[in-house]
Amino acid sequence: MNMIVTIFVIIFIISELKALKQISSSSSSSSSSYIKSNNNNNNNNKLKSSSSSLYAILKTNTVVGSKNLDWPNLGFEYRQTDSFVKIDYKNGQWGDIHTRTNPYIDIHIGATALHYGQACFEGLKAFHCKDGKVRIFRGKENAARIARSCERICMPPLSEQKFMNAVNIAVSQNLAYVPPYGSGGALYIRPVLFGTGPRIGLQPADEYSLVVMVLPVADYYKGGLKPVTAVVIDEYDRAAPRGVGAAKVAGNYAADLLPNMGAKKAGYPIALYLDAKTNTYVEEFSTSNFLAIDKNGAYVTPKSDAILASITNKSLMELAADEGMKVEMRPIKIDEVMNGVFGEIAACGTAVVVTPVNKIMYKNTVAVIGDKNTSVGPTLKKLYNRVRSLQQGEEEDKFGWMTEVN
Numbered sequence: 001m002n003m004i005v006t007i008f009v010i011i012f013i014i015s016e017l018k019a020l021k022q023i024s025s026s027s028s029s030s031s032s033s034y035i036k037s038n039n040n041n042n043n044n045n046k047l048k049s050s051s052s053s054l055y056a057i058l059k060t061n062t063v064v065g066s067k068n069l070d071w072p073n074l075g076f077e078y079r080q081t082d083s084f085v086k087i088d089y090k091n092g093q094w095g096d097i098h099t100r101t102n103p104y105i106d107i108h109i110g111a112t113a114l115h116y117g118q119a120c121f122e123g124l125k126a127f128h129c130k131d132g133k134v135r136i137f138r139g140k141e142n143a144a145r146i147a148r149s150c151e152r153i154c155m156p157p158l159s160e161q162k163f164m165n166a167v168n169i170a171v172s173q174n175l176a177y178v179p180p181y182g183s184g185g186a187l188y189i190r191p192v193l194f195g196t197g198p199r200i201g202l203q204p205a206d207e208y209s210l211v212v213m214v215l216p217v218a219d220y221y222k223g224g225l226k227p228v229t230a231v232v233i234d235e236y237d238r239a240a241p242r243g244v245g246a247a248k249v250a251g252n253y254a255a256d257l258l259p260n261m262g263a264k265k266a267g268y269p270i271a272l273y274l275d276a277k278t279n280t281y282v283e284e285f286s287t288s289n290f291l292a293i294d295k296n297g298a299y300v301t302p303k304s305d306a307i308l309a310s311i312t313n314k315s316l317m318e319l320a321a322d323e324g325m326k327v328e329m330r331p332i333k334i335d336e337v338m339n340g341v342f343g344e345i346a347a348c349g350t351a352v353v354v355t356p357v358n359k360i361m362y363k364n365t366v367a368v369i370g371d372k373n374t375s376v377g378p379t380l381k382k383l384y385n386r387v388r389s390l391q392q393g394e395e396e397d398k399f400g401w402m403t404e405v406n
């Protein structure tokens, strides 16, 4: 009997030593740790397959938000965290999930991402909730959207499960950077999928990578529900009617840099685009959707094939309906905006959350939105509070939007 116990203890010690070796190598700056996964992996399998029980214990022992950061004043800035996740696509299939610590990657000089903009990305957030757990907001929606973006620019999509596993691992390895509950921040998750294989003729690559980086952020526009002044971009278009505006492809953002920087320089923190064909309908802001509350209290948001289907907007529409509000997705004329049809207007998105817009500048005319003595309208305030309390686990997750990180 004693003999059996001794053998068992020896086996256990050897397996734990192996796990320790793996952890120490994954924290050296140039290393990559290997997490075997297949399409049927769930998040628990990830821990089992990545190494042993000790690894899991060490990871769960990480104190959420234990990095010494100025949490209330994070801004929306790049910050390096401990590691990121990388998955490569080669020989017609997506491979295993690796974690890496060195934020530089080698890329072929002929990579299609560099030459032909074959790249797309996502933005989602993990929150430290009231009960102490860390949860991701609507990650499956991002998995579906990145698959749509991939399809539009001829890149191989990856399964929802693999996407969710990659995101889960990136967050769980960086729990120390998740802003503590109550600080107002979140761990921003940025998956980027791009062509790495070389081409010189215009063709899709045969090799790709997905990287998932995470970083702690506050809201994009400082001050949460503080209103901003928008300017309508009159000299440039964001997306053509049958172009790539509905996909979250990198090139859309490159096209917006010049107009966006111009708007900022002129003193407008946020820029609104009109439709490229007639220049009369509202499309969306550079990095967020447009939403408005009309004088009858209905939630109104533009209908157009050229805008990105925002997951925040979708959530707010569902919450508005839940509040008994009428929800309309319809073409919105810029003249309606300028002529006071809407009592409240906001930008919405993962980074901006819900940012009220209290003035809009268009062709040298300024429209004041809502009551100029009230900084934020009551409906926006209500919707903002609901989405934030759901994200932070203060309100019951009755829609099943949150996924626990493990």
Ligand code: PLP
Pocket: 123, 284, 285, 286, 287, 288, 289, 308, 309, 310, 311, 312, 313, 348, 349, 350, 351
């Ligand atoms: N529109 C654009 C152009 C964006 O970049 C974003 C940001 O992701 C959004 C809308 C908002 O989408 P989501 O709410 O899914 O973040």
Ligand code: COI
Pocket: 122, 123, 124, 253, 287, 349, 350, 351, 352
């Ligand atoms: C997001 O809100 O997640 C985005 O991707 C917008 C980004 C350009 C800041």
